[in-house]
Amino acid sequence: MAALYRGRHRWKRINCLHIFSRKLTGKNDYDLLVIGGGSGGLACSKEAAQLGQKVAVLDYVEPSAKGAKWGLGGTCVNVGCIPKKLMHQAALLGTAVKDAKKYGWQIPDTVSHDWPTMAEAVHNHVKSLNWGHRVQLQDKKVKYMNLKGSLVDEHTVRGLSKAGKETILTAKNIVIATGGRPKYPTNIPGAAEHGITSDDIFWLKKSPGKTLVVGASYVALECAGFLKGIGLDTTVMVRSIALRGFDQQMAGLVTDYMEAHGTRFAWKSVPNRVDKVSSGALQVTWTDTQTGSEHKDTFDSVLWAVGRAPETKALGLDKLGVQLNKETGKIVVGPDESTSVPNIYAFGDIGEGRPELTPTAIKAGKLLARRLAGQSTELMNYDNVPTTVFTPLEYSCVGLSEEEAEKRHGKDGIEIYHAFYKPLEFTVAERDASQCYIKVVCEQGGTGKILGLHFTGPNAGEVAQGFAVGFQCGATYSHLIQTVGIHPTCAEEVVKVHITKRSGLDATVTGC
Amino acid sequence: MAHRLVLRRLWTLSVNDIRCLPTSTASVASSCYSTSLQSSTTRVSFLSPSRSLPRALPHTSRREVSFNVQDNEDFTERVINSELPVLVDFHAQWCGPCKILGPRLEKAVAKQKGRVAMAKVDIDDHTDLAIEYGVSAVPTVIAMRGGDVVDHFVGSKMMMSWTHLSAKSLDNEIHLSSPSHTPTIVVLMLFSLILARPASPGLPF
Numbered sequence: 059m060a061a062l063y064r065g066r067h068r069w070k071r072i073n074c075l076h077i078f079s080r081k082l083t084g085k086n087d088y089d090l091l092v093i094g095g096g097s098g099g100l101a102c103s104k105e106a107a108q109l110g111q112k113v114a115v116l117d118y119v120e121p122s123a124k125g126a127k128w129g130l131g132g133t134c135v136n137v138g139c140i141p142k143k144l145m146h147q148a149a150l151l152g153t154a155v156k157d158a159k160k161y162g163w164q165i166p167d168t169v170s171h172d173w174p175t176m177a178e179a180v181h182n183h184v185k186s187l188n189w190g191h192r193v194q195l196q197d198k199k200v201k202y203m204n205l206k207g208s209l210v211d212e213h214t215v216r217g218l219s220k221a222g223k224e225t226i227l228t229a230k231n232i233v234i235a236t237g238g239r240p241k242y243p244t245n246i247p248g249a250a251e252h253g254i255t256s257d258d259i260f261w262l263k264k265s266p267g268k269t270l271v272v273g274a275s276y277v278a279l280e281c282a283g284f285l286k287g288i289g290l291d292t293t294v295m296v297r298s299i300a301l302r303g304f305d306q307q308m309a310g311l312v313t314d315y316m317e318a319h320g321t322r323f324a325w326k327s328v329p330n331r332v333d334k335v336s337s338g339a340l341q342v343t344w345t346d347t348q349t350g351s352e353h354k355d356t357f358d359s360v361l362w363a364v365g366r367a368p369e370t371k372a373l374g375l376d377k378l379g380v381q382l383n384k385e386t387g388k389i390v391v392g393p394d395e396s397t398s399v400p401n402i403y404a405f406g407d408i409g410e411g412r413p414e415l416t417p418t419a420i421k422a423g424k425l426l427a428r429r430l431a432g433q434s435t436e437l438m439n440y441d442n443v444p445t446t447v448f449t450p451l452e453y454s455c456v457g458l459s460e461e462e463a464e465k466r467h468g469k470d471g472i473e474i475y476h477a478f479y480k481p482l483e484f485t486v487a488e489r490d491a492s493q494c495y496i497k498v499v500c501e502q503g504g505t506g507k508i509l510g511l512h513f514t515g516p517n518a519g520e521v522a523q524g525f526a527v528g529f530q531c532g533a534t535y536s537h538l539i540q541t542v543g544i545h546p547t548c549a550e551e552v553v554k555v556h557i558t559k560r561s562g563l564d565a566t567v568t569g570c
Numbered sequence: 571m572a573h574r575l576v577l578r579r580l581w582t583l584s585v586n587d588i589r590c591l592p593t594s595t596a597s598v599a600s601s602c603y604s605t606s607l608q609s610s611t612t613r614v615s616f617l618s619p620s621r622s623l624p625r626a627l628p629h630t631s632r633r634e635v636s637f638n639v640q641d642n643e644d645f646t647e648r649v650i651n652s653e654l655p656v657l658v659d660f661h662a663q664w665c666g667p668c669k670i671l672g673p674r675l676e677k678a679v680a681k682q683k684g685r686v687a688m689a690k691v692d693i694d695d696h697t698d699l700a701i702e703y704g705v706s707a708v709p710t711v712i713a714m715r716g717g718d719v720v721d722h723f724v725g726s727k728m729m730m731s732w733t734h735l736s737a738k739s740l741d742n743e744i745h746l747s748s749p750s751h752t753p754t755i756v757v758l759m760l761f762s763l764i765l766a767r768p769a770s771p772g773l774p775f
Contacts, residue, residue: 192701
């Protein structure tokens with residue numbers, strides 16, 4: 059604690075003294091020092107502490123360009139999964155309220171949404187999680203410090219407080235789990251000045267109003283999805299394709315659903331500039347790259363969802379020779395999360411080639427902690443990771459996309475079973491189910507091992523979780539059809555798929 | 571911190587010196603109140619009204635007994651160094667039960683007519699302070715006297731139970747069962763009726 063009160067002018071001398079004393083005594087302040095208090099960092103530090111290690115975690119949130127900042131817990135808790143899912147739920151409830159009339163509920167003709175009510179409720183929950191994490195760290199005896207960490211050498215970290223006070227910490231092992239932040243486009247005038255990112259959207263006190271979402275990643279589509287769902291005029295601007303990296307047929311179904319339900323899409327378009335007009339609104343001019351024509355329109359908010367950049371700049375990694383991927387800027391890591399510098403590890407969103415998901419970060423963090431404590435040699439298995447995109451029509455998948463399976467096994471090496479189904483709940487509600495679809499990609503011949511499973515429909519995440527277990531166990535097509543379905547559900551259609559793409563037959567499920 | 575508390579104890583009046591006989595006769599009661607009022611009037615008047623709770627209590631004609639803690643120094647001055655026993659209400663914006671307990675606590679404290687003060691600490695604003703006092707779930711109420719924690723409880727009784735306790739019976743509780751000791755015990759006996767049902771946040775991992 060005394061370190062916090064050292065004067066800046068004495069820092070250098072004490073720094074050297076500190077490092078010297080560590081080198082002399084061989085004694086580090088901590089067994090493990092984790093930089094980053096997000097999904098990965100917290101899981102790793104708590105696991106290590108439970109195994110008897112002396113652990114400290116540094117968490118610091120650099121405010122967004124618009125000044126948004128938040129507490130302990132990282133992206134997932136504060137500006138990711140949690141607020142996203144809650145707002146997605148708010149949007150789904152809006153649809154449910156409309157459906158309710160058909161089911162006999164006496165609901166007024168116009169039902170409106172109040173952003174501040176939703177925002178306050180979401181913020182309260184997020185704050186309760188911030189607090190919960192703080193208490194957990196305390197309970198598990200992990201030292202928490204609200205400091206911005208950077209590396210001095212392979213055993214030394216410098217922590218900078220908001221007020222500018224410096225603290226030097228030494229550790230046997232250092233783990234970097236700083237994650238990423240949304241990118242702003244660099245070549246569009248007015249982008250940073252007038253636009254916001256996902257860091258800001260969840261913390262707005264007032265409704266964003268008529269919004270332009272630039273990007274077609276899951277972040278862009280999920281945000282556009284709930285904004286439209288709560289009744290806001292929403293436009294999505296896509297440069298090339300939607301949901302890059304995902305199965306493109308499924309991506310098409312997701313965007314088709316959104317378009318059919320009122321979200322405007324500006325395909326193959328790139329924004330040129332953003333200006334603020336006298337009314338206070340934002341005027342965006344863009345080019346349709348297919349026709350070359352220019353367009354402009356005014357919006358209340360512009361949300362940039364054009365990618366995420368790793369938080370490595372302020373870490374001082376180049377000084378230590380920690381290898382980064384030149385293209386992405388992420389840290390190059392081995393299968394055991396090690397970096398090019400011994401005793402420095404990195405995992406989570408910051409790791410090159412790793413899925414940017416909370417559950418993988420948590421699991422990887424726990425396994426890393428066990429390995430560092432000498433309790434295990436088990437490596438993280440990054441294969442067969444299921445995931446869900448929480449767009450208005452949810453899409454979940456596990457395993458390979460059709461394109462990837464084709465690439466690896468050849469068109470004749472795979473058999474694709476598919477079905478268009480209609481959720482029972484949509485019938486009375488008279489909802490269009492054209493995009494509710496299931497696709498099971500299997501190996502041709504042999505056991506018919508399932509290579510990939512794809513599902514669009516309500517509660518897609520809940521549906522896919524169980525199937526992911528089967529996938530992990532190496533389920534085959536025959537396993538699938540041997541399983542009796544639960545009736546009446548959407549999930550049962552997965553175990554009933556029998557029409558192949560190859561046959562060319564109509565894949566629409568008829569009544570039971 | 572321990573040595574600081576010891577020093578503070580030497581400075582502050584022991585609460586036992588302020589004896590209030592539980593009686594319904596106005597004359598005696600008023601003198602008791604005036605004594606306690608006098609000893610802490612200077613402090614109360616020193617504290618600007620803006621620092622006290624904006625919420626109006628039914629008995630505010632007397633004085634405001636509860637206040638929001640502003641920072642660590644404020645906590646030290648008005649809680650640790652307080653001559654009165656202090657009930658510290660650790661609460662949070664996102665905690666539903668806290669919103670129910672808060673006003674009830676204030677009412678009960680107000681009934682003590684100046685013998686007990688109440689400090690409110692928002693745990694999001696004063697996280698380190700809350701952690702220091704071992705708060706995990708909210709609401710957590712800690713009773714402090716002379717800078718020491720003498721008792722605490724976590725959670726709030728469900729609303730229906732409170733409605734069964736009429737104001738009159740609360741008063742009787744105080745008058746009948748309390749010896750002429752520290753008012754804190756009286757208040758705590760009141761709260762020993764409250765079962766713990768804390769608002770614990772659910773964590774994803």
